Amino acid sequence: MNKTSKIYLAGHNGLVGSAIMRNLRQKGYENIITRTLNELDLTNQEATATFYRESKPEYVILAAAKVGGIMANNTYRAQFIYENIQIQNNVIHQAYMNGVKKLLFLGSSCIYPKDAPQPLKENYLLTSELEYTNEPYAIAKIAGIKMCESYNIQYGTDFISVMPTNLYGPGDNYNLETSHVLPALIRKLHLSKALENNNWDAIREDLNKRPQSGLDGNSSQEDILLLLKNLGIKISKGAGSINPVVSLSLWGTGKPRREFLHTEDMSDASVYLLENIDFSDLTKDMKEIKNTHVNIGCGEDLSIGELAELIRDIVGFKGKILWDSSKPDGTFQKLMDVSFLKSLGWEYSIKLNEGILNTYKHYLQ
Numbered sequence: 199m200n201k202t203s204k205i206y207l208a209g210h211n212g213l214v215g216s217a218i219m220r221n222l223r224q225k226g227y228e229n230i231i232t233r234t235l236n237e238l239d240l241t242n243q244e245a246t247a248t249f250y251r252e253s254k255p256e257y258v259i260l261a262a263a264k265v266g267g268i269m270a271n272n273t274y275r276a277q278f279i280y281e282n283i284q285i286q287n288n289v290i291h292q293a294y295m296n297g298v299k300k301l302l303f304l305g306s307s308c309i310y311p312k313d314a315p316q317p318l319k320e321n322y323l324l325t326s327e328l329e330y331t332n333e334p335y336a337i338a339k340i341a342g343i344k345m346c347e348s349y350n351i352q353y354g355t356d357f358i359s360v361m362p363t364n365l366y367g368p369g370d371n372y373n374l375e376t377s378h379v380l381p382a383l384i385r386k387l388h389l390s391k392a393l394e395n396n397n398w399d400a401i402r403e404d405l406n407k408r409p410q411s412g413l414d415g416n417s418s419q420e421d422i423l424l425l426l427k428n429l430g431i432k433i434s435k436g437a438g439s440i441n442p443v444v445s446l447s448l449w450g451t452g453k454p455r456r457e458f459l460h461t462e463d464m465s466d467a468s469v470y471l472l473e474n475i476d477f478s479d480l481t482k483d484m485k486e487i488k489n490t491h492v493n494i495g496c497g498e499d500l501s502i503g504e505l506a507e508l509i510r511d512i513v514g515f516k517g518k519i520l521w522d523s524s525k526p527d528g529t530f531q532k533l534m535d536v537s538f539l540k541s542l543g544w545e546y547s548i549k550l551n552e553g554i555l556n557t558y559k560h561y562l563q
């Protein structure tokens with residue numbers, strides 16, 4: 199791949215895609231093709247085929263997907279499996295049909311069984327049952343891995359699948375109905391801090407930037423307080439006082455452990471693999487060609503409770519954090535084994551506290 203190669207980046211406006219775009223540009227790649235959802239519906243087979251025939255990309259990065267947190271995954275199960283499989287089928291098949299030199303498919307750590315040993319090795323795929331709440335999304339991503347693998351075996355293509363751990367960074371989704379845990383904690387703790395400081399300007403500014411559940415900064419104080427209460431943020435003492443006591447209630451027990459990787463690291467790993475690793479490098483010494491995907495992570499985790507305390511310190515919230523054990527925890531631990539990635543020559547560099555601090559600064563801006 200050279201600096202003038204024609205690269206199609208699907209999902210360039212998303213959390214991962216926008217980070218990959220920045221990384222490619224920083225490294226001097228100039229010929230990057232993008233399309234917005236309004237310009238190209240990747241679930242449409244004919245539209246995708248026409249795009250490939252007209253644009254003729256040499257390399258493809260498939261970062262487009264329907265994504266969300268535990269609530270969204272469990273609520274929109276049909277949409278998650280249908281839309282993701284449609285996107286993958288169209289983009290991957292047309293890459294083969296149009297002679298694309300290399301494709302990079304991005305999946306998710308949720309592909310692994312809920313009770314798999316920790317840390318998660320690539321060969322644990324399909325060894326037991328998936329976590330129920332995100333099963334449709336996981337099945338779609340597993341289908342994408344197997345599609346890339348199968349096309350490589352049958353047609354001799356060079357399609358690589360990577361499975362990132364939980365990601366965070368600039369451009370994250372802060373809609374509290376669909377966001378992942380880390381951005382949700384940043385926003386909830388920011389709003390909690392504003393409420394305990396009686397800083398209604400900050401609360402209204404936040405809702406104007408990111409309307410939530412039909413409310414924005416112009417909504418009445420009564421409606422906003424009800425919204426915050428429904429989000430687990432409530433005044434527990436001193437209502438109407440200058441500095442009320444505020445508590446934040448969060449889903450689950452806080453005990454499940456999660457690994458987090460900054461999107462700048464994720465994008466750097468993705469471009470590194472695209473530049474330096476071929477499918478043949480992933481299949482050395484394999485008797486059966488399977489589980490050829492690559493885990494991308496940092497190999498370190500912490501509990502959700504510890505994460506909440508870390509973000510609390512960065513944001514500056516002083517109230518209580520409570521845990522609602524009647525709500526689901528999801529999989530107890532999802533720590534990636536990244537020894538294969540290290541053997542390929544790449545390691546992460548952004549520490550979690552540094553990454554969250556920078557992400558919160560970006561959130562405020």
